[in-house]
Amino acid sequence: MTDKTLIEPDVGFVKEIIGLGGDTLKKCFQCATCSVVCPISPDTKPFPRKEMIAASWGLKDRLVSNLDIWLCHYCGDCTSNCPRGAKPGEVLGAVRSYAIADYAVPPVDGFNNQGGVLWRIINAKIRILHLITKPLVKAVNDPKMLPVLFAVPVVLFIVLGLITGLLDFSPPLGEKGIAHHLFFSTWLVDIIFVPLVFFWIFPIFTIGLLRFIKDIHENAVLEGKTDKNEIEYFGLIKGLIRVIPSILKQDKFKDCTENKDRDTAHWMVFLSFIGLFIVTNIFFVALYGLHIEGPYSQLNPVKWLANISGIALIIGAALMIYNRLKKTDQTSTYKDWYLLGLVLGLGITGMLTEMTRLGGLAGLTYFMYFIHLVFVFNLFAFLPFSKLAHLVYRTVAMAYNEYSGRK
Amino acid sequence: MTEDKAAPAYGSILVVGGGISGLTTALEAAEVGCEVFLVEKNPYLGGRVAQLNQYFPKLCPPSCGLEINFRRIKDNPNITVFTQGEVEKIDGAPGGYDVAINLSPRYVNENCTCCGDCGEACETEITSDFNFGMNQIKGAYFPFEMAFPARYVISPQIIGTDDALRCKDACKYDAVDLDMERTTVNLQVGAIVWATGWEPYDAAKIDNLGFGQYPNVITNMMMERLASANGPTKGKILRPSDNKEPESIGFVQCAGSRDENYLPYCSYICCMASLKQATYIREQYPEAKVYIFYIDVRAPGQRYEKFYQNIKEDENVFLVKGKVAEVSEDSATGNITVVAENAVTGEKIKETVEMAVLATGMQPTAATAKLPADLKYNEDGFIINDFEKGGMFAAGCANKPSDVVSSNQNDTGMALKAIQTLVRK
Numbered sequence: 001m002t003d004k005t006l007i008e009p010d011v012g013f014v015k016e017i018i019g020l021g022g023d024t025l026k027k028c029f030q031c032a033t034c035s036v037v038c039p040i041s042p043d044t045k046p047f048p049r050k051e052m053i054a055a056s057w058g059l060k061d062r063l064v065s066n067l068d069i070w071l072c073h074y075c076g077d078c079t080s081n082c083p084r085g086a087k088p089g090e091v092l093g094a095v096r097s098y099a100i101a102d103y104a105v106p107p108v109d110g111f112n113n114q115g116g117v118l119w120r121i122i123n124a125k126i127r128i129l130h131l132i133t134k135p136l137v138k139a140v141n142d143p144k145m146l147p148v149l150f151a152v153p154v155v156l157f158i159v160l161g162l163i164t165g166l167l168d169f170s171p172p173l174g175e176k177g178i179a180h181h182l183f184f185s186t187w188l189v190d191i192i193f194v195p196l197v198f199f200w201i202f203p204i205f206t207i208g209l210l211r212f213i214k215d216i217h218e219n220a221v222l223e224g225k226t227d228k229n230e231i232e233y234f235g236l237i238k239g240l241i242r243v244i245p246s247i248l249k250q251d252k253f254k255d256c257t258e259n260k261d262r263d264t265a266h267w268m269v270f271l272s273f274i275g276l277f278i279v280t281n282i283f284f285v286a287l288y289g290l291h292i293e294g295p296y297s298q299l300n301p302v303k304w305l306a307n308i309s310g311i312a313l314i315i316g317a318a319l320m321i322y323n324r325l326k327k328t329d330q331t332s333t334y335k336d337w338y339l340l341g342l343v344l345g346l347g348i349t350g351m352l353t354e355m356t357r358l359g360g361l362a363g364l365t366y367f368m369y370f371i372h373l374v375f376v377f378n379l380f381a382f383l384p385f386s387k388l389a390h391l392v393y394r395t396v397a398m399a400y401n402e403y404s405g406r407k
Numbered sequence: 408m409t410e411d412k413a414a415p416a417y418g419s420i421l422v423v424g425g426g427i428s429g430l431t432t433a434l435e436a437a438e439v440g441c442e443v444f445l446v447e448k449n450p451y452l453g454g455r456v457a458q459l460n461q462y463f464p465k466l467c468p469p470s471c472g473l474e475i476n477f478r479r480i481k482d483n484p485n486i487t488v489f490t491q492g493e494v495e496k497i498d499g500a501p502g503g504y505d506v507a508i509n510l511s512p513r514y515v516n517e518n519c520t521c522c523g524d525c526g527e528a529c530e531t532e533i534t535s536d537f538n539f540g541m542n543q544i545k546g547a548y549f550p551f552e553m554a555f556p557a558r559y560v561i562s563p564q565i566i567g568t569d570d571a572l573r574c575k576d577a578c579k580y581d582a583v584d585l586d587m588e589r590t591t592v593n594l595q596v597g598a599i600v601w602a603t604g605w606e607p608y609d610a611a612k613i614d615n616l617g618f619g620q621y622p623n624v625i626t627n628m629m630m631e632r633l634a635s636a637n638g639p640t641k642g643k644i645l646r647p648s649d650n651k652e653p654e655s656i657g658f659v660q661c662a663g664s665r666d667e668n669y670l671p672y673c674s675y676i677c678c679m680a681s682l683k684q685a686t687y688i689r690e691q692y693p694e695a696k697v698y699i700f701y702i703d704v705r706a707p708g709q710r711y712e713k714f715y716q717n718i719k720e721d722e723n724v725f726l727v728k729g730k731v732a733e734v735s736e737d738s739a740t741g742n743i744t745v746v747a748e749n750a751v752t753g754e755k756i757k758e759t760v761e762m763a764v765l766a767t768g769m770q771p772t773a774a775t776a777k778l779p780a781d782l783k784y785n786e787d788g789f790i791i792n793d794f795e796k797g798g799m800f801a802a803g804c805a806n807k808p809s810d811v812v813s814s815n816q817n818d819t820g821m822a823l824k825a826i827q828t829l830v831r832k
Binding site for chain 1: 667668703731732748
């Protein structure tokens, strides 16, 4: 061991990880039990032992830009077998939450105002995103800001609705009875959510992912996880295609022993999101392509899918909350409750909207629909900052790991 | 000089436990003139040390220390030894305790000459606790060559059978007495030293290391018995499943130690024990490979450090920094695969060895069987010495995990504490 490395500990980083739920990290004495008991850790440079020492030493770059924190599925086997109660599973969860916040804010360092017009526009846009996302990252992780986060869509819906006249507080009955679009026009929904996807979520994740892929590759080269020096995006995409079946089956969870209860619950939520995504897209195409307005008949197969997904979402989210409450040795922080609360709220308001409509309770059903859209907005607009962003980073990390040829 | 030095001026001391700590305490107190009662629950003295093959770091056999101690006891009229005895009840306060000691029958009296005829005559075989169940012995047996008191024992398991009568008939010296009964001895003592020692931690409780599941996973104390000339294999280290001479052996350090889920503390001796046992293997099998998986090697002090450095230079001994957390067996060969992460290289290692030794720790005897006395324990069952209150003291491993050297230093100190209790009365 003649290699000498000068360690530059980032004490502030250690404190942040401790604050994000990794309060046990200093108990680790590097026995490496965790790396062995982890059912999904690779043989080459296994995790999470090395992440534990990096966290303890405040080696931020070794963690935030480390794909292994995303390969971790929070089975909890490491935590329950840890001889010191250092809870590696919780520490990695805290690091992930730090990493999400880090990649959600587009950096402005190193940019200058030279170059063409297009470049200047992009540059200006990045600066604006930087200015908005920076406080937002804090707000999403701060319980005191929760009312503000909910107030944003409420105000936005009402103001935009009143200006455009697309929000009608005393809507008439449609041909098929109560129709939500007569209260909250589908145009209003789409002029809010379509730009939200294309000018907000998409650019933030694009910038984040470009940095993320570059970082995890550099880290993998540095730590000897891959033999590929230059990253080929085509290979990465092929890796992605290869891991998709595994993601759809959520089969990594099946290897877990400790948090096995979570397997079904997470899978239900995951599939219901896919189901609802499909339903929403069908409705969108039907509306603008085929000019079919809602509500759909309960006999329509698309409606079946919507209903099944909605119920699965509620049951899945409720199970996940129940499992967290039941497991006292597991650390649950605000970020966990925020996301689970949003998901459960989304499912419940969605189903209630439908049930009150079928029950003919016009006022109540419009109100539920409004609340439901508030939840949808929260989930979407704050997706890059909340724990839900794992669906992007974990997918890419798994694809990279597949591509890297690591054993 | 008016004092009468010949008179036993100090009253008496009870020492509970006849292992190396109890022996030392009893002798230190007796040799300065105190009357000492030494109570041991086994039919022999010597405790855990008697089961060892060699001490570290000098690698001399335990007969070294034990023989001289037995001799000193034999020659010292101040010491009364009770074997097969257990403290039943204690009343009183420092300076004056009434103690009741329960003695189990040995069924062999002092006429015994250790001729061995009773053992020959006995047909029943029982499991040897001394050898951790690795072999069977006769129902009438001599605990081990150097056992003190040098007398056979008849196991209660054969009492009431024809075998017991056969033993009695075989004895030419009228030494077998099948009518012996459980008796109680009442003692009055001024101070008590608890030298109740330790038990090897039950490795079957460790759920990921395969002990009790795979025959070729043994404990470090079993290895001592395998390596001992008076052990189940006559000193030849053979693996249990097929008596094969192992060509590779893996040592699993901190097996159930320094682990909140099992024993949370370090037992102090297991690193040195494994390094020592590596020398047993290297001596018997010059080609054998030895792998020692550790969290950190604890070889405290200059002499132990030197011992460790010497082992490290051995080209057939591989020290791997990483705790074994998974053990499996190849059922066809009986070989054991241990899995660890080498924390230096960051690679997962799956090493297949012919036999694995779990370096299990010490659990104080008092952790599983509470003593009939008003004592303070820490959460792991070690006795906390309350010197304010005085009167009763814990010595050796009843107080903390330690090696023989530190135990003996501690024992001498506790002998002095006991003497001081008597003097201040």
